[in-house]
Amino acid sequence: MFCINKLKQLNIFDQIAELNGLTKKQPVGFIKLLGDNFDIESFIPQSFTQKYYANLGRDRKYELTSVLSSLILMQVFHIPTTVLLSLFLVFSTEIREFCCFYDDIPDDSFFSRFKTDFEGDIANLFNNMIPQTIDICDEINESLPDDSPSKNLNSELIYDTSGLKPRVKENNPKTLVSEVNRMKSYAKATKNKQLNPYAAAYKNMPKFAHANNSIKLDFVNGHFGYFYKFGLITNGWGIPLNLKFFDKYFYKNIDKEFETPEDQKYCYDNASLKPVIKPFLETLKKTSNFKFKYFLGDSEFDSYDNFGFLQQCGFEKVFVPLNPRNQGTSKIGDLKYNVQGIPLCPLDETLFKAEGPCKGKNRSLRFKFTCPKSHRDKKGKCYHTCEEPCTDKKSGRMTYVYPDKDFRLYPGVQRNSQEWDDEYPNRACIERSLSSLKSNPCIESPRSLSTSTMRADLFLTGISKLINVILAYAINKPEYIRGITKLLKIAV
Known part of the structure; x- marks a missing residue:
């Protein structure tokens, strides 16, 4: 349950290996590719420009496009700190000229203040790039052959949550482990074998970090610690389309005590789905005609309210596994149904077989299920092999369910069907997207305790991912839209 951070000691051989890895990349060629195919000025909101140049009431020493270009390159090349970014600008003529720093370069404190002062505008820049990114994905999808495994994945909307884990005192492994050990000692001294030391430690830990109350005690990536939590939306190709941090107003609406993490x-x-999805779809209607058809998420989002909301949003199919904690088995007629809405055999409660949807003339959509011991011959005729049949029909017991009666149980797709098994594994692409975002050193373990800086860094990293899509499309290499490493290798 706990994650023990293993801090890696600096090693000269690792540093040499990192430098040798640069020889396989083409950073100068990538900068040229970026300059030829991407114009950041076309995406900068007018409000951002006005705020930047009006903030001091006098002319700025550095152009806005120059500052943003350097910060984006910082994310592309995984430069961990603004101090190193300033050094790169000092020693690299190519990067300095690309960013149009001819006479002077900003110091690291300037970059830090910039991210703090304009993090909201950086978020607006990220959002401004989303409509074009969606259109590019749509055009790429149209060019794919019908038998391509990636066909129509851009019409899937995937949502998940994660968190940034800054270096606060409470995230020190000794703090967490010492509390667990204290609870273990207490359980041993009182001979209380029922006491769960991990759950008890969780209840005793402070609910937020002392350095910043926005860094909350939460359960992320299989362990609990102190995180600045956010929600991420991607399409079926893993392209980030929206980032939403959970602020104090979100937590204020869920002011309650929990027994376990x-x-x-x-x-x-569960409560985060609607506040994240709703404003994203409302904004998308104003900026694009594209419409997402399918929604994918894990079982944490299972609730009647969420399924009702997703149905109102117009999703044709919702791939969200049911959480067993929400409902037990139900009974309709003489058949029981499990939590996934699948009929159970009245003898041994074996799952019925899914036969797929069927809809006759002037009939509502139905899902057909057949006896688990039924089989079909070569001609497609159904017969059963049950020793104690519950029906006189040779084909065995058959039943129908009507998805319109309960969208949560029947969200346009059967949960044990081949379609579910083929589509739902694609949810893993958002996990890969989160892993890619967090591979950036300034995101993986933020050094700053300022939430403004953390938000700015994550949005800048997201911007670099969207630029990757634009560049791959510009050079007609759609297979490179998800990874900038390949672009770094082929750029000449």
Whole structure:
């Protein structure tokens, strides 16, 4: 449950290996590719420009496009700190000229203040790039052959939550482990074998970090610690389309105590779906005609309210596994149904077989299920092999369910069907997207305790991912839209 951070000691051989890795990349060629195919000025909101140049009431020493270009390159080349960014600008003529720093370069404190002062405008820049990114993905999808495994994945909307784990005192492994050990000692001294030391330690830990109350005790990536939590939306190709941090107003609406960290994670994740998805779709209607058809998420988002909301949003199919904690088995007629809405055999409660949807003339959509011991011959005729049949029909017991009666149980797709098994694994692409975002050193373990700086860094990293899509499309290499490493290798 706990994650022990293993801090890696600096090693000269690792540093040499990192430098040798640069020889396989073409950073100068990439800068040229970026300059020829991407114009950042066309995406900068007018409000951003006005705020930047009016903030001091006098002319700025550095152009806005120059500052943003350097910060984006910082994310592309995984430069961990603004101090190193300033050094790169000092020693690299190519990067300095690309950013149009001819006479002087900003110091690291300037970059830090910039991210703090304009993090909201950086978020608006990221959002301004989304409509064109969606259109590019749509055009790429149209060019794919019909038998391509990536066909129509851009019409899938995937949502998940994660968190940034800054270097606060409470995230020190000794702090967490010492509390667990204290609870273990207490359980041993009182001979209380029922006491869960991990759950008890969780309840005793402070609910937020002393350095910043926005860094909350939460359960992320299989362990609990102190995180600045956010929600991410991607399409079926793993392209980030929206980032939403959970602020104090979100937590204020869920002011309650939890017995275990797992309960807290479920409650927070479940409640976050609507506040993240709704404004994104409303904004998309104003900026694009594109419409997402399918929604994918994990079982943390299972609730009647969420399924009702997703149905109102117009999703044709929702791929969200049901959480067993929400409902037990139900009974309709003489058949029981499990939590996934699948009929159970009245003898041994074996799952019925899914036969797929069927819809006759002037009939509502139905899902057909057949006896688990039924089979079909070569001609497609159905017969059963049950020793104690519950029907006189040779084909065996058959039943129908009507998805319109309960969208949560039947969200346009059967949960044990081949379609579900083929589509749902694609949810893993958002996990890869989160892993890619966090591979950036300034995101993986933020050095700053300022939430403004953390938000700015994550949005800048997201911007670099969208630029990757634009560049791959510009050079007709759609297979490179998800990884900038390949572009770094082929750029000449």
